[in-house]
Amino acid sequence: DSGVTQTPKHLITATGQRVTLRCSPRSGDLSVYWYQQSLDQGLQFLIQYYNGEERAKGNILERFSAQQFPDLHSELNLSSLELGDSALYFCASSPSGGALDTQYFGPGTRLTVL
Amino acid sequence: AQKITQTQPGMFVQEKEAVTLDCTYDTSDPSYGLFWYKQPSSGEMIFLIYQGSYDQQNATEGRYSLNFQKARKSANLVISASQLGDSAMYFCAMRGDDYKLSFGAGTTVTVRA
Numbered sequence: 001d002s003g004v005t006q007t008p009k010h011l012i013t014a015t016g017q018r019v020t021l022r023c024s025p026r027s028g029d030l031s032v033y034w035y036q037q038s039l040d041q042g043l044q045f046l047i048q049y050y051n052g053e054e055r056a057k058g059n060i061l062e063r064f065s066a067q068q069f070p071d072l073h074s075e076l077n078l079s080s081l082e083l084g085d086s087a088l089y090f091c092a093s094s095p096s097g098g099a100l101d102t103q104y105f106g107p108g109t110r111l112t113v114l
Numbered sequence: 115a116q117k118i119t120q121t122q123p124g125m126f127v128q129e130k131e132a133v134t135l136d137c138t139y140d141t142s143d144p145s146y147g148l149f150w151y152k153q154p155s156s157g158e159m160i161f162l163i164y165q166g167s168y169d170q171q172n173a174t175e176g177r178y179s180l181n182f183q184k185a186r187k188s189a190n191l192v193i194s195a196s197q198l199g200d201s202a203m204y205f206c207a208m209r210g211d212d213y214k215l216s217f218g219a220g221t222t223v224t225v226r227a
């Protein structure tokens with residue numbers, strides 16, 4: 001158990017819908033990261049937050065947005081869902097968000113868009 | 115931009131034997147971190163080992179060791195005394211100055227009894 005929690009574990013929804021994935025970092029970690037893992041694209045970095053502020057952005061679609069709240073939990077919002085958004089979404093956390101920090105991953109949320 | 119290459123899509127190893135998973139990387143960042151993660155069939159990503167680009171010694175964590183050759187830009191993972199529970203997908207990853215963790219395509223390891 002990494003100490004990072006993600007809810008829900010599984011999510012099944014329809015195209016065009018909007019969903020919210022939730023992540024709580026390890027105790028004491030200030031930085032949160034979101035990743036998408038799909039069969040065709042592999043593991044892709046989406047976005048990083050550090051202490052409530054966006055720090056780095058990866059291949060995140062405009063239909064996706066994220067935020068980190070004052071209690072340091074984070075949410076990833078996915079809207080206008082398409083079939084291709086079906087994937088495993090991971091949240092990870094690290095103490096300071098520095099480049100050499102080890103990131104610890106949550107169990108993931110498996111999103112299925114029908 | 116960073117690039118991570120894992121050329122072995124799948125490997126078989128006999129229980130109790132050692133296995134080496136290859137990883138090469140490409141970056142122009144002066145400092146960077148190299149990581150290995152394990153993803154069993156259950157799906158979670160488990161951190162295994164870390165190597166900093168300025169570390170003089172190769173990292174070790176229990177049965178895992180990282181063979182870091184900076185000049186060749188390689189960071190191979192060695193798993194000693196393989197166990198059935200080591201069967202999983204293994205990912206090499208790198209993080210540089212842009213804060214983004216870039217992953218390789220992964221190597222599937224199957225341990226045979």
